[in-house]
Amino acid sequence: xxxxxxxxxxxxxxxxxxxxxxxxxxxxxxxxxxxxxxxxxxxxxxxxxxxxxxxxxxxxxxxxxxxxxxxxxxxxxxxxxxxxxxxxxxxxxxxxxxxxxxxxxxxxxxxxxxxxxxxxxxxxxxxxxxxxxxxxxxxxxxxxxxxxxxxxxxxxxxxxxxxxxxxxxxxxxxxxxxxxxxxxxxxxxxxxxxxxxxxxxxxxxxxxxxxxxxxxxxxxxxxxxxxxxxxxxxxxxxxxxxxxxxxxxxxxxxxxxxxxxxxxxxxxxxxxxxxxxxxxxxxxxxxxxxxxxxxxxxxxxxxxxxxxxxxxxxxxxxxxxxxxxxxxxxxxxxxxxxxxxxxxxxxxxxxxxxxxxxxxxxxxxxxxxxxxxxxxxxxxxxxxxxxxxxxxxxxxxxxxxxxxxxxxxxxxxxxxxxxxxxxxxxxxxxxxxxxxxxxxxxxxxxxxxxxxxxxxxxxxxxxxxxxxxxxxxxxxxxxxxxxxxxxxxx
Numbered sequence: 308x309x310x311x312x313x314x315x316x317x318x319x320x321x322x323x324x325x326x327x328x329x330x331x332x333x334x335x336x337x338x339x340x341x342x343x344x345x346x347x348x349x350x351x352x353x354x355x356x357x358x359x360x361x362x363x364x365x366x367x368x369x370x371x372x373x374x375x376x377x378x379x380x381x382x383x384x385x386x387x388x389x390x391x392x393x394x395x396x397x398x399x400x401x402x403x404x405x406x407x408x409x410x411x412x413x414x415x416x417x418x419x420x421x422x423x424x425x426x427x428x429x430x431x432x433x434x435x436x437x438x439x440x441x442x443x444x445x446x447x448x449x450x451x452x453x454x455x456x457x458x459x460x461x462x463x464x465x466x467x468x469x470x471x472x473x474x475x476x477x478x479x480x481x482x483x484x485x486x487x488x489x490x491x492x493x494x495x496x497x498x499x500x501x502x503x504x505x506x507x508x509x510x511x512x513x514x515x516x517x518x519x520x521x522x523x524x525x526x527x528x529x530x531x532x533x534x535x536x537x538x539x540x541x542x543x544x545x546x547x548x549x550x551x552x553x554x555x556x557x558x559x560x561x562x563x564x565x566x567x568x569x570x571x572x573x574x575x576x577x578x579x580x581x582x583x584x585x586x587x588x589x590x591x592x593x594x595x596x597x598x599x600x601x602x603x604x605x606x607x608x609x610x611x612x613x614x615x616x617x618x619x620x621x622x623x624x625x626x627x628x629x630x631x632x633x634x635x636x637x638x639x640x641x642x643x644x645x646x647x648x649x650x651x652x653x654x655x656x657x658x659x660x661x662x663x664x665x666x667x668x669x670x671x672x673x674x675x676x677x678x679x680x681x682x683x684x685x686x687x688x689x690x691x692x693x694x695x696x697x698x699x700x701x702x703x704x705x706x707x708x709x710x711x712x713x714x715x716x717x718x719x720x721x722x723x724x725x726x727x728x729x730x731x732x733x734x735x736x737x738x739x740x741x742x743x744x745x746x747x748x749x750x751x752x753x754x755x756x757x758x759x760x761x762x763x764x765x766x767x768x769x770x771x772x773x774x775x776x777x778x779x780x781x782x783x784x785x786x787x788x789x790x791x792x793x794x795x796x797x
Contacts, residue, residue, distance in 0.1 A: 337371060348381065348382070439688060534549050572633075730778075
């Protein structure tokens with residue numbers, strides 16, 4: 308991820324006529340954990356050389372999540388479908404791209420995210436009905452200053468720049484989304500074209516794999532028995548990982564330099580699974596010597612995909628020995644589980660409050676009875692929120708544009724609490740009309756602070772009506788709970 312490459316001219320030389328149209332593999336490939344900075348990547352061939360098949364790419368970036376930046380990209384005159392392709396690539400920046408020819412110069416596709424391209428020019432004449440830049444089912448991107456020099460229809464054919472094309476029949480940018488197609492005309496100069504929120508989906512992604520490569524090698528998995536399934540996948544993906552009987556799938560991923568680790572995946576249990584068959588997702592802080600469950604679930608589950616999200620404790624932070632494992636405990640190949648859309652991320656903050664302001668106004672809390680406590684707080688903080696008898700504390704926080712919501716806080720129950728006194732933390736997806744418990748605990752707890760972390764289901768995602776509430780069900784002021792270090796993350 309920290310590679311630095313400078314001043315590269317990658318060339319395949321001249322091919323004999325018998326070898327023309329035979330180049331099918333990509334010239335430069337960056338995949339898996341590839342990342343870093345590339346300075347001045349250059350390659351060109353005569354437009355009429357006829358040495359490249361349609362599937363050939365001068366540059367292919369696929370299945371990457373690490374930050375990757377190009378400072379001057381110069382790929383020209385290809386006869387293939389696309390000169391450069393970014394396939395399921397995240398966190399890519401291109402600063403200045405010069406290209407020529409009739410083919411599509413850049414394709415950004417297959418759920419690529421957090422992509423930006425700033426400054427794009429050259430004698431670009433996309434063939435009629437096509438675009439110089441194609442964006443296909445991708446999000447959180449920005450393309451700025453795409454200003455090509457179109458060759459007029461009356462111009463002569465150019466070996467290097469390609470044939471002239473009527474700019475009323477081609478496009479600078481063509482975007483394909485789930486709801487349709489957007490285009491900018493060939494004669495336009497594009498100052499900015501964007502979708503989503505560039506930067507939001509980066510979210511410090513450490514690892515992501517939807518198994519779209521068709522193998523486990525690209526993701527650096529350690530496999531025992533698990534296979535790629537091409538007919539049973541999540542959310543429109545092409546592939547998933549299929550585990551039978553006692554198969555396992557392990558990913559070692561350093562979290563060094565990162566805190567607040569979040570694990571996300573989707574899983575589906577086989578319709579024919581015996582009720583005693585276990586699917587287990589777990590993680591290790593010590594390189595696989597010991598494991599902690601994320602979930603251990605049994606039997607069939609209605610033959611449907613279930614997205615999962617788990618915020619991990621501090622032992623997963625800044626850990627070069629972190630591992631994630633999926634496994635089955637079945638006894639025959641008819642007992643299966645499918646895993647897809649695996650992500651390991653550093654959580655991004657939507658809201659946090661340690662009540663250090665000394666009031667509830669700064670955090671925009673709705674308060675009933677709760678007060679600031681200045682002598683009983685968590686982890687060296689100055690303040691906490693104190694709830695007595697039937698007090699409550701409510702935070703409304705939109706999660707629009709965010710998924711994989713995690714709620715974290717620390718709480719301490721009063722030493723004199725009656726065993727029947729309840730401390731309840733809960734969340735709402737409908738603005739407070741209904742509530743779902745995070746925890747409901749009773750009585751005293753040894754007079755110590757307990758940090759808590761909860762991954763919420765999909766109903767909390769992208770929700771403008773999300774709320775978080777803390778409350779106590781006691782009957783007098785001697786029954787208390789303290790709350791501190793509240794965070795809502797994604």
